[in-house]
Amino acid sequence: MTLAFTICSINYLAQARTLGDSLRQTNPSYQYIIGLVDKLSDANLPAELIPAYPMIEVDKIGIPDFAAMCDRYDITELNTAVKPFFIDYFYQSYPEATEVIYFDPDIIVFQPLEELNEALTTYSLVLTPHTCSPTPDWERPNEQHHLNTGIFNLGFIGLRNDATARKFVNWWKDRLVYECRIDLCEGLFVDQHWVNFAPVYFDNVLIDHHLGYNVAYWNLHERYFSKNEAGQWQVTSLDEHAGQSADVNEGEPLQFFHYSGYHPERPNEISKYQTRFSFGDSTPQKKQRPDVKPLFDLYRERLIANHNDQYRTYPCIYIKPPVVLRYLRVRKLLKTPFNRVIALLESR
Structure with missing residues (x-):
């Protein structure tokens, strides 16, 4: 049996439902579970906002001293830190x-x-790199950004239930208890930088270059989208110099698209994290990509149908306000032994 899962707080349940709907349609044999970093009892969701998929709340999976992790992390850090614990x-x-x-x-x-x-x-492990070919310019994201955020995108990872994968998960857990921060000066970007070590530390790791896997704003410079005669989405390698694709009939099926940084209230923006491309309407300074717009229109429709506007109003029960979180992080530094502080300062 294959178990597929995601992790989110209540404010992202529209996305989790949309993912589940797509898995139910395309991979019905998978067991799909939502790992919820929140408390349903506190949210008291109305019936129409209860997903038709099993949900497991994070406080039920036995993370040691989970409350302290909540004190350390913001919502993005916390949702990524618990990933290996769920696995x-x-x-x-x-x-x-x-x-x-x-x-x-x-x-x-x-x-x-x-x-x-x-x-x-x-x-034992399947990983996907952010890009499979060099970025063509210094727009965001480029290779320097990927050095800051990690070679692999951990919006996806596949694992066997074998000894090697379990050893990797235990190693990953140990790192993310304390070091799942967004702290580029310390070489940290949530869970991703750690997995740069996975192909070095562990055997039997596949780095998959399939053009249809984990497609997102960070690899649009190398991929072009079209529909084949059967109406299925295809991906082909994009020739950046010519600005056009190869024969679309020779493409690979689009397996899964990652809409990172997209918001349905900004339907003309591919992602808040990129500056290279637009859909071809109002930003002529960017490269035009009308081929990808139907994929985003589809996603917007599905999010709206899955009550995105309602879910977004629910704050995560575990997350401290930014001022409180900053205070807690400062207090953690002040409690650090003096010799450790000196070593940290000397290392900068």
């Missing part, structure tokens, strides 16, 4: 799950993931 929980609680696949909630799966399923019969 370990699934290993322990669902021994029939021979594979565990994590997807960020802001993903749509478009195809049966047959090649991924086949890879996980052989490999």
Whole structure:
């Protein structure tokens, strides 16, 4: 059995439902679970906002001293820090799950993931790099940004339930208890930088270059989108110099698209994190990508249908206000032994 899961707080349940709907349509044999970094009892959601998918609240999976993690992290850091803890929980609680696949909630799966399923019969881990070819300019994101955020995008990871993957998960857990911060000066960007070590420390890791996997704003410079005669989305390699694609009939099926940084209230913006492309309407200084706009129109429609506006009003029960979080982080530094502070300062 393959167990697929995501992690979010209540404010992102529209995305989690949209992901689940796509998995139910394309990979109905998967067991899909939402890992909820929130408390349903406090939210008291109306019936129409209860997803039709199993949800496991984070306080039920036995993370040691979880309250202290809540004190350390903001909402992005916390939702990423608990990822390996959920994977370990699934290993322990669902021994029939021979594979565990994590997807960020802001993903749509478009195809049966047959090649991924086949890879996980052989490999312990499957990772996808942010890009498979050099970025063409210094617009955001470029290779320097990827050095800051990690070679691999951890909006997706596939794992077998084997000894190597379990060893990796335990190692990852140890790092994310304290060091899942967004702190570029300290070489940290949530859970991602740590996984740069995975192909070095662990055997049997597949770095998958499939053009249809984990497609997002960070790799649009190398991928072009079209529909084949059957109406299915295809991805082909984009020739940046010519500004056009190869023969679209020779493309690979789009497997899953990652809508990172997209907001349905800004429907003409590909992502708040990028400056390279636009859909081709009102920003002529950017490269025009009308080929990708229908994919975003589809996502917007599905988010709205899944009550995105209502979910966004729910604050996460575990997250401290920014002023309080900054205070707690300062207090943590003040409690650090004096010799450790001196070593930190000397290392800068």
